[in-house]
Amino acid sequence: xxxxxxxxxxxxxxxxxxxxxxxxxxxxxxxxxxxxxxxxxxxxxxxxxxxxxxxxxxxxxxxxxxxxxxxxxxxxxxxxxxxxxxxxxxxxxxxxxxxxxxxxxxxxxxxxxxxxxxxxxxxxxxxxxxxxxxxxxxxxxxxxxxxxxxxxxxxxxxxxxxxxxxxxxxxxxxxxxxxxxxxxxxxxxxxxxxxxxxxxxxxxxxxxxxxxxxxxxxxxxxxxxxxxxxxxxxxxxxxxxxxxxxxxxxxxxxxxxxxxxxxxxxxxxxxxxxxxxxxxxxxxxxxxxxxxxxxxxxxxxxxxxxxxxxxxxxxxxxxxxxxxxxxxxxxxxxxxxxxxxxxxxxxxxxxxxxxxxxxxxxxxxxxxxxxxxxxxxxxxxxxxxxxxxxxxxxxxxxxxxxxxxxxxxxxx
Amino acid sequence: xxxxxxxxxxxxxxxxxxxxxxxxxxxxxxxxxxxxxxxxxxxxxxxxxxxxxxxxxxxxxxxxxxxxxxxxxxxxxxxxxxxxxxxxxxxxxxxxxxxxxxxxxxxxxxxxxxxxxxxxxxxxxxxxxxxxxxxxxxxxxxxxxxxxxxxxxxxxxxxxxxxxxxxxxxxxxxxxxxxxxxxxxxxxxxxxxxxxxxxxxxxxxxxxxxxxxxxxxxxxxxxxxxxxxxxxxxxxxxxxxxxxxxxxxxxxxxxxxxxxxxxxxxxxxxxxxxxxxxxxxxxxxxxxxxxxxxxxxxxxxxxxxxxxxxxxxxxxxxxxxxxxxxxxxxxxxxxxxxxxxxxxxxxxxxxxxxxxxxxxxxxxxxxxxxxxxxxxxxxxxxxxxxxxxxxxxxxxxxxxxxxxxxxxxxxx
Numbered sequence: 001x002x003x004x005x006x007x008x009x010x011x012x013x014x015x016x017x018x019x020x021x022x023x024x025x026x027x028x029x030x031x032x033x034x035x036x037x038x039x040x041x042x043x044x045x046x047x048x049x050x051x052x053x054x055x056x057x058x059x060x061x062x063x064x065x066x067x068x069x070x071x072x073x074x075x076x077x078x079x080x081x082x083x084x085x086x087x088x089x090x091x092x093x094x095x096x097x098x099x100x101x102x103x104x105x106x107x108x109x110x111x112x113x114x115x116x117x118x119x120x121x122x123x124x125x126x127x128x129x130x131x132x133x134x135x136x137x138x139x140x141x142x143x144x145x146x147x148x149x150x151x152x153x154x155x156x157x158x159x160x161x162x163x164x165x166x167x168x169x170x171x172x173x174x175x176x177x178x179x180x181x182x183x184x185x186x187x188x189x190x191x192x193x194x195x196x197x198x199x200x201x202x203x204x205x206x207x208x209x210x211x212x213x214x215x216x217x218x219x220x221x222x223x224x225x226x227x228x229x230x231x232x233x234x235x236x237x238x239x240x241x242x243x244x245x246x247x248x249x250x251x252x253x254x255x256x257x258x259x260x261x262x263x264x265x266x267x268x269x270x271x272x273x274x275x276x277x278x279x280x281x282x283x284x285x286x287x288x289x290x291x292x293x294x295x296x297x298x299x300x301x302x303x304x305x306x307x308x309x310x311x312x313x314x315x316x317x318x319x320x321x322x323x324x325x326x327x328x329x330x331x332x333x334x335x336x337x338x339x340x341x342x343x344x345x346x347x348x349x350x351x352x353x354x355x356x357x358x359x360x361x362x363x364x365x366x367x368x369x370x371x372x373x374x375x376x377x378x379x380x381x382x383x384x385x386x387x388x389x390x391x392x393x394x395x396x397x398x399x400x401x402x403x404x405x406x407x408x409x410x411x412x
Numbered sequence: 413x414x415x416x417x418x419x420x421x422x423x424x425x426x427x428x429x430x431x432x433x434x435x436x437x438x439x440x441x442x443x444x445x446x447x448x449x450x451x452x453x454x455x456x457x458x459x460x461x462x463x464x465x466x467x468x469x470x471x472x473x474x475x476x477x478x479x480x481x482x483x484x485x486x487x488x489x490x491x492x493x494x495x496x497x498x499x500x501x502x503x504x505x506x507x508x509x510x511x512x513x514x515x516x517x518x519x520x521x522x523x524x525x526x527x528x529x530x531x532x533x534x535x536x537x538x539x540x541x542x543x544x545x546x547x548x549x550x551x552x553x554x555x556x557x558x559x560x561x562x563x564x565x566x567x568x569x570x571x572x573x574x575x576x577x578x579x580x581x582x583x584x585x586x587x588x589x590x591x592x593x594x595x596x597x598x599x600x601x602x603x604x605x606x607x608x609x610x611x612x613x614x615x616x617x618x619x620x621x622x623x624x625x626x627x628x629x630x631x632x633x634x635x636x637x638x639x640x641x642x643x644x645x646x647x648x649x650x651x652x653x654x655x656x657x658x659x660x661x662x663x664x665x666x667x668x669x670x671x672x673x674x675x676x677x678x679x680x681x682x683x684x685x686x687x688x689x690x691x692x693x694x695x696x697x698x699x700x701x702x703x704x705x706x707x708x709x710x711x712x713x714x715x716x717x718x719x720x721x722x723x724x725x726x727x728x729x730x731x732x733x734x735x736x737x738x739x740x741x742x743x744x745x746x747x748x749x750x751x752x753x754x755x756x757x758x759x760x761x762x763x764x765x766x767x768x769x770x771x772x773x774x775x776x777x778x779x780x781x782x783x784x785x786x787x788x789x790x791x792x793x794x795x796x797x798x799x800x801x802x803x804x805x806x807x808x809x810x811x812x813x814x815x816x817x818x819x820x821x822x823x824x
Contacts, residue, residue, distance in 0.1 A: 015589045042592075047592060078590075167715055170719055174485065178492075208821075298714060302587070302598075310722070403577075403616075403801070403805040409620075
């Protein structure tokens with residue numbers, strides 16, 4: 001084996017609470033395995049094209065910094081949403097990227113991201129093989145949406161689920177405390193355009209001290225607004241407060257998003273994804289009009305993907321593990337692969353890093369199985385809860401400075 | 413002194429993260445001072461009228477339960493929004509309340525709440541004096557809005573400010589991580605109809621590791637939408653991401669709420685307060701249209717008043733203190749008074765409970781002084797930050813069970 005050269009690592013797509021724990025795992029493992037330099041792309045591949053990068057040894061000076069990085073939400077290096085062109089469409093793009101990689105003496109390229117990022121790994125590794133470049137390309141999974149195929153779950157999901165379940169308990173209490181003669185319906189809106197993992201996680205709020213949400217609607221099941229109204233009407237006759245969780249992406253049977261029923265915005269991002277918002281607002285207005293009771297909407301918005309102050313210990317540790325496992329895999333010769341998390345055991349919960357060919361993964365969205373949703377599509381089953389529960393366990397105490405959680409800052 | 417009789421305590425108005433710490437303070441101090449029974453009204457005075465109450469010794473069995481109660485958000489006993497009639501308008505109402513108090517052998521009536529609750533204490537104590545009833549009536553302050561006069565600050569505010577500042581740091585990071593070529597404007601909306609204490613607390617996010625919000629708009633200052641647009645335009649030319657905090661209650665110079673500019677809802681509650689929402693949504697849409705960049709709104713909604721998982725230790729302790737101080741004051745013969753928090757010292761921060769005549773307090777809203785907002789009304793000053801900072805210090809670790817914060821449940 002010759003002398004090890006350099007690694008470059010980037011972050012892509014929507015941030016999570018623990019994406020930096022994967023970065024920490026890459027850095028620490030790379031150093032331990034004797035790689036020379038570890039570079040960080042700033043704003044992913046988009047920044048790399050502008051030759052924006054840092055030597056991570058100028059950012060991380062101690063084990064304490066690594067611990068702080070693990071507790072820092074959002075992409076420390078900056079993220080991007082950048083779809084690579086097909087190789088035959090724009091060879092100049094690939095020549096430019098590989099010229100930069102050669103200049104930096106890169107041996108391993110690691111990209112932490114979701115479905116779109118795995119597409120990047122696939123294209124770059126294909127190009128390298130076709131053109132005879134020696135770099136290895138590894139993907140590290142990341143997304144609160146938990147919609148990546150072949151991995152048991154994605155880093156970032158557990159912490160988002162923990163934040164959502166915690167907030168759901170608090171919102172249910174808040175609504176219950178205020179509802180006596182005046183009945184209240186609260187609609188909580190969670191992220192997850194096509195996959196209901198986050199919305200379903202509100203069910204974890206059902207504990208010995210909390211009744212949990214009354215209804216849960218995932219985007220996998222067509223949303224029948226008349227049946228929904230009927231259920232709400234029945235429930236609110238029996239209880240002073242009902243709380244309903246909905247995905248931002250629920251659609252009526254003709255395919256329109258619920259948030260579009262009010263003529264809401266239709267912004268489309270660079271990947272052709274529609275930006276959705278206002279589902280809870282729309283339903284709160286609809287129910288107020290139909291039932292005449294007080295309604296309220298709570299949109300968890302970007303809070304759910306950045307609330308590192310209540311991150312899951314299991315999630316932070318797994319995020320670190322998959323970062324390190326990518327370095328190990330590359331060091332052992334793998335390329336065009338994504339690290340995945342395999343669930344080794346349920347009780348006690350145990351997981352380990354595995355590895356998959358990225359060609360099998362990219363752009364397949366993993367949705368909630370129909371059998372994990374009840375018959376009329378208004379709640380998740382115990383199987384769903386048992387799957388998520390191990391992922392929200394344990395805490396990493398934030399490093400509190402002057403009353404607030406401290407984060408690691410990028411120095412330019 | 414004769415044998416001590418019973419105490420009844422109720423909770424009223426919008427919940428907070430620490431209103432139950434005041435309840436714990438009332439209970440523990442009442443037991444220590446030898447009161448016989450401590451009753452809790454269910455849903456405040458509204459529930460009491462229906463003779464809904466519990467003996468708190470059936471709910472709190474140990475010091476551990478007291479600690480759990482301190483960590484439980486929203487009104488443990490249930491709250492209400494109930495405006496008492498004037499005495500001359502509805503004497504039957506008062507006769508009914510006092511008949512219930514006599515039946516329960518009540519010596520002390522304690523009400524934990526905001527401005528409207530202090531009005532309740534005033535009316536009940538006036539009636540008792542006029543009619544020769546012996547009960548004593550004490551108010552314990554509570555409101556995240558911090559808009560009560562004569563007290564340095566209100567319990568509940570510090571924890572809400574801590575949650576808001578924590579979330580602001582996280583939202584700023586999230587937005588920054590994603591903004592490179594594609595610029596982003598994020599509008600965060602905080603509660604506080606007429607008082608900008610909560611919105612101003614976003615300034616605490618300005619720390620060594622965070623630039624803080626770029627602009628802050630309080631409801632005390634008329635909102636000039638053209639000047640606002642100009643400022644945003646200048647800022648977004650210089651930075652890839654800007655984050656702006658606005659109060660739900662900002663109004664344009666003609667008096668209309670910003671959220672009404674879009675024809676938003678106009679729901680009016682039992683106290684004649686308008687229910688506001690949609691200010692951030694409106695401004696995000698406005699800026700997207702004017703500046704053509706990506707905009708996003710984050711409404712902190714009821715999360716900001718119920719997020720006990722990140723409550724302030726100073727706040728929980730002070731809430732407990734004012735609950736206990738109300739029992740002490742009543743036990744020493746006070747009535748028609750509200751307990752207040754006096755700031756004894758700034759550095760080091762020290763506070764103590766004081767007591768004020770409730771006639772001086774009720775229905776005077778304390779707003780942010782003009783001198784604590786900068787000249788053009790777009791940020792708070794260092795004086796504002798120095799005032800809030802001591803109130804967000806320290807934590808009470810939640811009791812985590814199965815990955816989630818545990819709360820005390822009312823057993824009926």
